[in-house]
Amino acid sequence: MWTVSASLIPVMLLSIYVFGFRGLIITLVSIVSCVVVEAISQKALGRPVTAGDGSAVLTGILMAFVIPPGVPYWLPIIGAVGAIFINKELMGGLGFNVWNPALVGRALLMASFPVYMTAAWIPPIDWTQSPLGIFLGAGAVDTVSTATPLYVLKHYGLNALMQQFGGMETIWRNFFIGSMPGCIGETSALLILVGGIFLLVRGIITWYIPVSTIATVAVLSWIFGGETWFGGQPLVQVLSGGLMLGAFYMCTDYVTSPTLKSAQIVFGIGVGALTVLIRLKGGYPEGVCYAILLMNCLTPALDEWFHPKRFAPPKQAPVAAVK
């Protein structure tokens, strides 16, 4: 888990560059509150305190990465209570939670503080104008003057998106490198991809879930996402919002995703399909969070339905001992 956290450091550094130190502070608050909440709840529930095992730290980082940089500094504390105390410790601790803790935190904040969570965007710092912006970014920023690309795309259409963020190529470039408004950790598809590939190479995650999720989003948004059939913008959909972060870091959470390859592919396709459904037809411009949470509910069932291929099983089925 420390490796997973470490692989997110580049993303963190970029977010400082893009949003100033505010993003870093929010992240630190989130990490500390997750660890503290875990320690307190474990004490209270009479369990061994394992808050330092790295899992709460990772939850803290990921939760901070899916909230906007302009929210008040105390907001992540509330998220941590939901993510760690309610979702993890009350369910039995590490390994027993059904939902991804970071996303539960975000969902709780979305439901309780919708204004902060949908409007506290910060425009990327323009370095040509203000070399000191990195420091100023922590304070006097007009947090509501901008909107995320997916929001614009959803409510005003592609033309408005091009107008506000430049031509199609600029959009792709900015999305990929990471210069656009959005949550702290979701701006740069490139860095998340780098981190994800690092985890793949280290054998910590497998490609089944990320690839099936991203491919499903690309295909479905291409088919259904435009004004005409096959007129969608798959690349915009894939590179924006939390999709990359979700696919590589949230969907691959061991505890809340299925264990077998085949089940993982089904899981990924489910996340992708639900994401597109929410983004195109639902009330939110962004659907990754709820898509993953919904598929998390199916994980125990997927684990039950898919079994590993046995090597040379007995000829007769064993006497069913289920009672």
Place this chain on the structure above:
Amino acid sequence: MAGFTFPRGGIHPEEHKEITEHLAIEEMPPPAQVVLPLSMHFGAPAKPVVKKKQEVQEGDVIATVEKALGATIHSSVTGVVKTIESRPHPTMVKCDAIVIDRNPDAPPREYQSEDWRKISREKLLAAVKNAGIVGLGGAGFPTHVKLSPPPTAKIDTLILNGAECEPYLTTDHRIMLEHPEKVIEGAKVILKILGIKNAVIGVELNKADAINALNKAAKEASGSDDMNVAVQGMEVKYPQGSEKQLIYSLTQRAVPGGGLPFDVGVIVQNISTTLAVFEATVMNKPLYEKVVTFSGRALNKPANLRVKVGTVLSDVVDFLGGTRDLLKIVSGGPMMGFAMSTLDVPVTKTTSGVLFLNSKETDSDLHGPCIHCGWCMEACPMGLSPKEVGIFVEAGRGHLTERFGVFDCFECGCCAYVCPAKRPLVQFARLAKIQIKKHG
């Protein structure tokens, strides 16, 4: 050459074989006293046929099994029976044993070689039985029983298990390297007993020198009999030497769960056992000595030793210069072996190695909850779900785990090896089996 292998699962643990693999087999001088447990392996305990104070020669029968499944025991030294009493035992805590004080002046016993080609099948089989040979790798199933399959079984291949995939162990490696001709001859004796023509020796590719030696010996011996002994390199992967995996690697035949190798026309013998068969039939020498790897970083002078069965471990440790920072004693390999709590236990017929591990080689026992990473399922060569078994057992529902195939689990330990939460999955599987049986 990629080498043959089994279809799924498996791991690559650190080998630690470098400690002893270049050390030639050494003879340990017979100890002043040997302790021969009446129960050394699978099957019924033997009944003593000697009395206290009786004089015995090296190689004399001292205990037999009349009716039940089991094997004869021979004295490993010349001397006097001191007592027959309960002594510490590697697996059974305590067990009745014949204790013999060696006569320090007695010369080692000499044996006359014979040409096995002139001996009938029945006589060869009887020689194996009289020599008290059991499978020397693990459970110690009596070899003469294994070599008399039911007439319905259509055996066509003998497999010699030279995989030695357990870390640390180098016994079979050294035997194949130093006595390849005996291994090949032993294989031919077994082929003759079984009345078949084909044998294949499976060896992991990390023992290239042994493969070469065997190939050379096989070539020299070919032509003299109408039999074919082939050597096949196999991928280095644990548990390559497990019976079902080995059979699949070499013949692509899968022994179904609950089945035995002869269901797919195969009989498997271990290398040490083959050597014992050679000595029993060609040299008329019963099984009372064996090559054992003594290794581990807590042992001052690791070695491949030829020791008398019944030698107490503390004598071996003294001979090998003692230990330092000793934390754990394991009989067998680190994967499937078992921990022992005392040095007072003797080497038995089934001891393939004894490891003396220091604190760096031993894992702590703390384990966490399952995080569902699925690595254990990836590693399990049988395609089971160790994590589910563990979760069920922890929740007190171990009796419901039969559907995860626990009875196919042969406790290889791959799952526990890869588990990031260090869960004792093998113990969970053992408990599950007990609970299912208890539950009826």
